[in-house]
Amino acid sequence: MSRMLRKSPYYTAEHEAFRDVIARFVAKEIEPFANEWDEAGEFPRALYKKASEIGLLQLNFPEEFGGVPADRFYMIVAAQELARAGSGGIIASLLSHTIGSPPIAKLGSPELKRKVLSSILAGEKISALAITEPNAGSDVANIKTTARREGNEYVVRGEKTFITSGMRADYYTVAVRTGEPGLGGISLLMIERNTPGFSRTPLKKMGWWASDTATLHFDDCHVPAENLIGREGAGFMAIMLNFNDERLSMAASSTGFARVAYEEALAYAKLRETFGKPIIKHQVVRHKLVDMAQRISATQALLERTAWALDQGESPVAELCMLKNQATQTLAFCASEAVQIFGGAGFMRGSKVERIYREVKVNAIGGGTEEIMKDLAARQMGM
Numbered sequence: 001m002s003r004m005l006r007k008s009p010y011y012t013a014e015h016e017a018f019r020d021v022i023a024r025f026v027a028k029e030i031e032p033f034a035n036e037w038d039e040a041g042e043f044p045r046a047l048y049k050k051a052s053e054i055g056l057l058q059l060n061f062p063e064e065f066g067g068v069p070a071d072r073f074y075m076i077v078a079a080q081e082l083a084r085a086g087s088g089g090i091i092a093s094l095l096s097h098t099i100g101s102p103p104i105a106k107l108g109s110p111e112l113k114r115k116v117l118s119s120i121l122a123g124e125k126i127s128a129l130a131i132t133e134p135n136a137g138s139d140v141a142n143i144k145t146t147a148r149r150e151g152n153e154y155v156v157r158g159e160k161t162f163i164t165s166g167m168r169a170d171y172y173t174v175a176v177r178t179g180e181p182g183l184g185g186i187s188l189l190m191i192e193r194n195t196p197g198f199s200r201t202p203l204k205k206m207g208w209w210a211s212d213t214a215t216l217h218f219d220d221c222h223v224p225a226e227n228l229i230g231r232e233g234a235g236f237m238a239i240m241l242n243f244n245d246e247r248l249s250m251a252a253s254s255t256g257f258a259r260v261a262y263e264e265a266l267a268y269a270k271l272r273e274t275f276g277k278p279i280i281k282h283q284v285v286r287h288k289l290v291d292m293a294q295r296i297s298a299t300q301a302l303l304e305r306t307a308w309a310l311d312q313g314e315s316p317v318a319e320l321c322m323l324k325n326q327a328t329q330t331l332a333f334c335a336s337e338a339v340q341i342f343g344g345a346g347f348m349r350g351s352k353v354e355r356i357y358r359e360v361k362v363n364a365i366g367g368g369t370e371e372i373m374k375d376l377a378a379r380q381m382g383m
Helices: 002-006 013-040 046-053 072-085 088-094 102-107 110-121 235-271 283-311 317-347 352-358 370-380
Strands: 127-130 146-150 153-164 171-177 186-192 198-202 213-224
Touching: 013 046, 013 072, 013 088, 013 352, 046 088, 072 088, 072 235, 072 283, 088 235, 102 110, 102 186, 102 235, 127 153, 146 171, 153 171, 153 186, 171 213, 171 235, 186 213, 186 235, 235 283, 235 317, 235 352, 283 317, 317 352, 317 370
Parallel strands: 127 171
Antiparallel strands: 146 153, 153 213, 171 186, 198 213
16 A cells, blocks of 8 residues: 555655665664663663764755755655654654754744854754643643743743643743733743753653653743844744644654554464454454554545645645544554554553554644544634
């Protein structure tokens, strides 16, 4: 099925060459160690440098800082090939710069861009995005972390939580309140890891074990005013611009993991025997596999059509919201059915299907919850 899905008018020979590069990288540098890193709760920092060397970190960032112009199908290729290792946590932290750095690349001052982007894209520094708070997740307007201007500095006080790469990042793009209540009072600041008054607490999660996740504490951190990203009070629009590609990326990754679950289940069903024959010979198992393949194919088609629309300059917000839900629901279905086909073996730690099943729920929460996606889509559709 994976080969069938590659035959698409959206992919060029260059996309396919890039796919082969990422596939070899995953097979050599990630897949053999995915379970070990998951159990360890982290992966080597050197992986960022290796990812940069094959051009993975640079996609769609400005060339002057080492970036590579790329359409969104390169992102889809990368997300889905990385999914083959069966570890969402590795992908989440390895690519945390794809949500932490775009606001800097698009809105930051020339000085700020020069200061941080080249080292991030080279895999030397790590970037993270910090928006969510203990009492403000999808409700961005309710952000409480404050940044008070004092001369040439902002004094930051508050907390962020559930932050990917929260422990090891060097640069944090942080949503802060610089003005009145509501969306108009939100700004973005770049805060460095070693800023006095800035501390981090690691968090333990259901899945994504290999990804370091943290609560961030800002206790009167003094941040240079030149670290403001864009203009004061315009942070919400920058966050919204980020969400489109974050949701597309999560949909691509979720569809990739669904496909891995399907392929693992298919291979297992051909080998595992019950009542004297491989379980794939049982109609009920074949039907499960067909249902999985059907949902993956439909989701992939919607993913590619939405990516094409974005590359044409459209802003299909409702379609993006529905796509994210479609992809995460497809993943949930395929992960569950894969574990069911594996039986007891699927409940044992160490297999791809077990890791994928354990990591399902975060996809329906991160980047906008399933419920928020439905409500936003409804508003866009005039309901």
